[in-house]
Amino acid sequence: MTAAPQRQERASTEPVEPIDPIDRRLIAATQSGLPLVPRPYRALADGLGLSEREVAARLGALLEAGIIRRIGAVPNHYALGYSANGMSVWDIDDEAVSALGRRIGALDFVTHCYRRPRRPPVWPYNLFAMVHARSRDEVADHVARIAALAGTAARAHDVLYSTRILKKTGLRLTG
Amino acid sequence: MSRTGASLSEDRRPEGESGDEPATDLAFDEADRRLLNDFQRDFPLVPRPYAEIGREIGVGEQSVLGRFSRLKGLRALSRIGAIVAPQRTGWSTLAAMAVPFPRLQAVADLVSSNDAVNHNYEREHRFNLWFVVTGPDQAAVQQTLAEIETETGLTVLDLPLLESYRLDLGFPLQWT
Numbered sequence: 438m439t440a441a442p443q444r445q446e447r448a449s450t451e452p453v454e455p456i457d458p459i460d461r462r463l464i465a466a467t468q469s470g471l472p473l474v475p476r477p478y479r480a481l482a483d484g485l486g487l488s489e490r491e492v493a494a495r496l497g498a499l500l501e502a503g504i505i506r507r508i509g510a511v512p513n514h515y516a517l518g519y520s521a522n523g524m525s526v527w528d529i530d531d532e533a534v535s536a537l538g539r540r541i542g543a544l545d546f547v548t549h550c551y552r553r554p555r556r557p558p559v560w561p562y563n564l565f566a567m568v569h570a571r572s573r574d575e576v577a578d579h580v581a582r583i584a585a586l587a588g589t590a591a592r593a594h595d596v597l598y599s600t601r602i603l604k605k606t607g608l609r610l611t612g
Numbered sequence: 613m614s615r616t617g618a619s620l621s622e623d624r625r626p627e628g629e630s631g632d633e634p635a636t637d638l639a640f641d642e643a644d645r646r647l648l649n650d651f652q653r654d655f656p657l658v659p660r661p662y663a664e665i666g667r668e669i670g671v672g673e674q675s676v677l678g679r680f681s682r683l684k685g686l687r688a689l690s691r692i693g694a695i696v697a698p699q700r701t702g703w704s705t706l707a708a709m710a711v712p713f714p715r716l717q718a719v720a721d722l723v724s725s726n727d728a729v730n731h732n733y734e735r736e737h738r739f740n741l742w743f744v745v746t747g748p749d750q751a752a753v754q755q756t757l758a759e760i761e762t763e764t765g766l767t768v769l770d771l772p773l774l775e776s777y778r779l780d781l782g783f784p785l786q787w788t
């Protein structure tokens with residue numbers, strides 16, 4: 438099996454393989470959500486001129502390839518009370534960032550954990566860890582746990598709380 | 613209507629205000645909770661997935677469909693979705709701007725109105741506007757950033773993903 442669960446996602450310097458045009462249309466058709474009907478894959482298939490079996494097989498292959506990460510319920514964390522959203526950002530030694538990133542990414546309260554470029558002098562942070570919780574106090578507790586894990590490898594950090602979601606949509610495929 | 617049209621008016625959720633009424637836990641029974649929490653991944657790829665889910669939690673197919681519809685109506689469920697890995701179907705970046713406060717709403721509106729932008733958050737920081745720009749390739753994304761810089765006269769930080777340390781496999785919900 439090539440698609441091991443712990444596979445790293447590709448770095449930005451690697452080329453992106455083109456996606457099969459039918460797969461691209463299928464992904465686009467799923468972005469507003471799987472239909473809430475007894476046979477959702479048949480409903481998707483009818484709209485795309487495919488068979489129900491082919492839709493399920495293609496979705497399975499896209500999951501296997503890691504192009505689709507998961508299919509399932511997408512809860513609205515805000516409506517469920519997870520109203521505090523803190524984007525913690527860290528300036529971590531380049532030598533330590535990958536190993537530490539994997540440890541931080543494994544914490545159950547971290548929903549996304551990415552290395553991104555610094556933009557000195559205005560932006561010194563190279564590691565982003567998103568924390569969702571029910572309150573800012575709870576976010577702060579989580580961030581303290583990350584700080585303890587990072588120790589002296591972290592030169593500085595900050596937490597950016599969201600105050601408003603101005604726009605949030607599913608992925609829109611273009612081109 | 614297009615999702616673009618739903619941007620500002622529906623998705624504005626001031627923290628601690630009534631813009632998005634938190635659904636109380638009382639509104640959900642055990643089956644609802646399991647539908648929201650236990651099926652964030654590995655959605656069955658079988659002809660009748662909702663019947664399969666119903667067998668796992670001990671309710672019928674129609675009950676599963678009715679519950680998902682109701683949870684959607686309550687906005688507890690966004691959708692049954694297929695989450696696509698970043699930079700596998702094109703290019704995307706996280707962008708940030710430090711917008712002078714008097715201009716924040718106007719600049720936020722301009723950014724949200726761009727079809728290439730699919731998330732846009734206001735955050736408490738000198739860099740107070742954070743958004744995700746997507747496109748078919750890196751050049752197209754950088755073109756969008758350049759357009760936003762030209763239209764606003766402000767600098768945009770381009771912070772593309774270099775390495776991911778967590779696969780998005782859903783988020784365990786706690787019902788306290």
